[in-house]
Amino acid sequence: MGVLLLVGLFLVMGFFACAPNNVTEDDSLKKYFDSANVTGCFALFDNANGHFTIYNLKRYRDSSYLPASTFKIVNSLIGIQTGKIADENMVIKWDGVKRWNEDWNKDLTMTEAFRVSAVPYYQEVARRIGRDTMKKWIDSLGYGNKDISGPIDSFWLNNRLKITPDEQLGLVKKLYFNQLPFYNHTQEIVRKVMLWEDNTNYKLSYKTGWGTSEDGHEIGWIVGWIEENKHPNFFVLNIESTDKNIDMMQVRMHILRSILGRMGFFGGKK
Numbered sequence: 001m002g003v004l005l006l007v008g009l010f011l012v013m014g015f016f017a018c019a020p021n022n023v024t025e026d027d028s029l030k031k032y033f034d035s036a037n038v039t040g041c042f043a044l045f046d047n048a049n050g051h052f053t054i055y056n057l058k059r060y061r062d063s064s065y066l067p068a069s070t071f072k073i074v075n076s077l078i079g080i081q082t083g084k085i086a087d088e089n090m091v092i093k094w095d096g097v098k099r100w101n102e103d104w105n106k107d108l109t110m111t112e113a114f115r116v117s118a119v120p121y122y123q124e125v126a127r128r129i130g131r132d133t134m135k136k137w138i139d140s141l142g143y144g145n146k147d148i149s150g151p152i153d154s155f156w157l158n159n160r161l162k163i164t165p166d167e168q169l170g171l172v173k174k175l176y177f178n179q180l181p182f183y184n185h186t187q188e189i190v191r192k193v194m195l196w197e198d199n200t201n202y203k204l205s206y207k208t209g210w211g212t213s214e215d216g217h218e219i220g221w222i223v224g225w226i227e228e229n230k231h232p233n234f235f236v237l238n239i240e241s242t243d244k245n246i247d248m249m250q251v252r253m254h255i256l257r258s259i260l261g262r263m264g265f266f267g268g269k270k
Helices: 002-013 027-035 057-062 068-081 110-115 119-129 131-141 165-176 184-194 248-262
Strands: 023-025 039-046 051-055 195-198 203-212 218-228 231-241
Touching: 027 039, 027 051, 027 248, 039 057, 039 165, 039 248, 051 057, 057 165, 057 231, 068 110, 068 119, 068 131, 068 165, 068 184, 068 203, 068 218, 110 119, 110 184, 119 131, 165 184, 165 218, 165 231, 184 195, 184 203, 203 248, 218 248, 231 248
Parallel strands: 023 051
Antiparallel strands: 039 051, 039 231, 195 203, 203 218, 218 231
């Protein structure tokens, strides 16, 4: 595939980079994690001035975690690029197996599956893509540790594949600007399904993820961007909890919105 000729360039560039002269470490954000009884990190990249605001720089830059359902971004890109997903309206039939999330127990389009983070839908997509093609694209992207060993339909959930928050942020930035080695139309579809809130003040696009680490801790993600006045800011939130009963969906979103609100977003003035 001709588009893969760009592989060398992308690997040299890496996903992203922060340096001391373009980073502000903001330890005041710790209170949002403490109030939820979790650890973690947060980073925001202001594209206008090339500046990072980061809480817990070491975790952001040096620690890797299973991507969980944030991998649906890449699974979607590869699926569309290879024709295994025709478009965002492609339906995969429910296999009839009742699962804990009722939203998964029906026929779903790609858009619906992405929005409700339907694991079975994307497991089927991964099986259709196949190991060799999946590996070629993961290597091309330089995605995390590039380890897709184990079952083809669960490597992003079982701690084989791991990625740093820094790499997650770099991925969504390149997706926004059509800088990933996929057709522009492919990236456009994924950006469209990532858009959750669109009003006169802002647009908020993201993908969440939730999985369990090797030591049994709950790992949560939100990766994406917020755009005001056509000015994008890219973010990644990574949290970790030892509480098996944590309301991950509520906790991670509350932390994200609290931090973004404190930074002055949502008012259309950024």
